[in-house]
Amino acid sequence: MSMMKVPFLDFSPSHSEIKDEITLAFNAVYDSNWYVLGNRVSAFESAYAQFNSTPYAIGVSNGLDALYLSLKVLGITQGDEVIVPSNTYIATALAVSYLGATPIFVEPDPRTYNIDPLRIESAITAKTKAIMPVHLYGQCCEMAAIMEIAERHRLKVVEDNAQAHSATFAGKPTGSWGHSNGTSFYPGKNLGALGDAGAVTTSDAEIAKKVKVLRNYGSQVKYHNETIGHNMRLDELQAGILEVKLRHLQRWTVQRQEIASWYNELLNRVGDLILPYVHPDATHVFHLYVVRTTKRDALQQFLTQEGIGTLIHYPIPPHLQEAYKHLGHAKGAFPIAEEIASTCLSLPLFPGMTFEQANQVSTAIKAFFNK
């Protein structure tokens, strides 16, 4: 097989088609004489709020800060417990730890990889204050069941919507279910800035106001500081870029879903591959196309030799990270998360990826299993 390389992620197809629009947005900010928290941030916040079906979106510095601020305004504090999935990027748990609260890990449904609603209740204690569903890889969690459990136990819900802009459950978008929700616009996300950026989304005017104050030094009126705040602001340049990219997101999402459907067909019944499963009431926006195989490491190595980029999301679950040693979870404590971590592999998928590229990836995978 002498073929072209297929990178894991290539920004050039999507970025080249919007370069003129981005240049205009850059020039508008450059010439405006105003670079942090201004008209472009407000305009993007309105556009994103509308897109997300929430009355409020508040632009912040990054996804981790969006999660942290959400938990903070909901009153999560020292000694509280917050339920998080055992298989997530560590940021979800870190936001909890920043407040002196403890992340309580709950195993995912092994089919969807999202937190299993049936396992949540047995993790609830007198100290539990919130649940953080993570819409992993781009598929919306079973939000109806999660909200019902939260209401019954009077818990707050903070969705981690870093990976699933515009995914839905029962037709309702991610980031519009919880009391206060965080999203990331890290460059590789479905909606990505050209640097760090994030947002909090909420339907609660009081929460929105508190987040706005906290992101900007605890201040509404310049030099009047009502609370111990942070500098977690979104800048004008990133907001201007995000505003342009948001206009193209729906089209790019459809492309992602089409590429996923190519893979689904090309990789059907190949080796011991487990392909993505989509819950019948959920939509999946394929931030990542993740397959599983017992031969993961060998397959990854083979694909690397064939010039095909892959990544592992994520190789070590949070409970086994050095950073969380103090929680005392041994290997084997969360076997589903550990099994996913040792078998998952993310294949190349990005807007503008061609059928030839997906076919080349699939052909290489078939060659590996036929060896």
Ligand SMILES: Cc1ncc(COP(=O)(O)O)c(C=O)c1O
């Ligand atoms: C699931 C999840 N949560 C939170 C984050 C944190 O976002 P950021 O990198 O913008 O802080 C990310 C991405 O990095 C993520 O994938």
